[in-house]
């Protein structure tokens with residue numbers, strides 16, 4: 368039987384989630400995605416109208432199929448968590464079952480089990496503010512959307528994961544080194560995500576025999592990264608300073624994700640794997 372993957376955080380064809388979905392599809396996996404509710408209508412319309420067809424193309428010439436798109440808002444575990452203004456918001460009111468617990472339940476009903484879980488989402492409302500100017504609310508929102516969302520996904524999906532399964536998230540070097548401009552508590556959120564990767568690897572490894580890793584990715588011009596505002600500078604910095612002086616492609620991260628999700632990586636868990644042209648290992652800008 369082929370593997371089945373659930374990838375949370377795909378809303379266009381520009382980000383890491385899409386690239387990971389593609390490489391998993393190319394390796395033969397069945398693809399389910401979770402798309403942020405406010406972005407869902409436009410994503411599904413674009414998919415239907417063929418706007419992504421060029422980037423759906425797999426190496427064998429066929430187009431990546433997404434078996435099902437689930438509405439998801441990973442900051443809510445169940446409806447009791449969601450405030451009235453979200454429930455009645457017209458972008459949410461047209462959809463149901465978008466909390467983490469409900470999405471896991473729907474996937475279980477639709478497919479029974481999965482083998483691969485990918486968390487490719489982050490949000491920090493105050494990301495453009497320095498940490499010193501970040502509000503408590505903004506900081507906690509960054510942690511909720513970017514770190515706890517992974518704990519919650521794993522908690523709810525691990526019971527549907529087959530033994531030997533793999534969980535992945537995407538992190539950024541700002542967790543361990545100072546990256547001015549990556550503010551709003553996002554650096555803190557990534558540090559939590561990496562620490563949680565180790566603890567979750569232990570807990571989910573013992574309990575469910577699944578693996579938990581995170582990819583520390585280099586800069587990519589995704590929708591989320593463009594919103595931070597300094598992505599071109601980061602790409603140029605990497606080109607100038609990384610051991611490998613080439614632009615990082617989303618596909619490079621997709622390929623590493625496919626490897627980490629495969630039996631080739633059966634003994635790798637609790638790791639932060641750098642896919643960044645080696646930039647993390649430099650100690651001095653050149």
Ligand code: NAI
Pocket residue numbers: 375376377378379381382383384402403404406439440441442486487488489490512537538539540583584585586587588589590591592
């Ligand atoms: P992206 O814009 O393709 O992905 C972020 C996704 O998160 C979007 O689809 C957005 O709709 C979704 N999202 C936001 N809040 C959500 C919520 N509450 N519930 C469900 N979905 C939600 O951008 P990108 O850059 O590919 O981001 C994917 C991951 O890669 C993130 O964790 C990001 O921090 C990480 N990363 C990105 C780097 C970059 O340079 N682009 C570098 C290193 C890590």
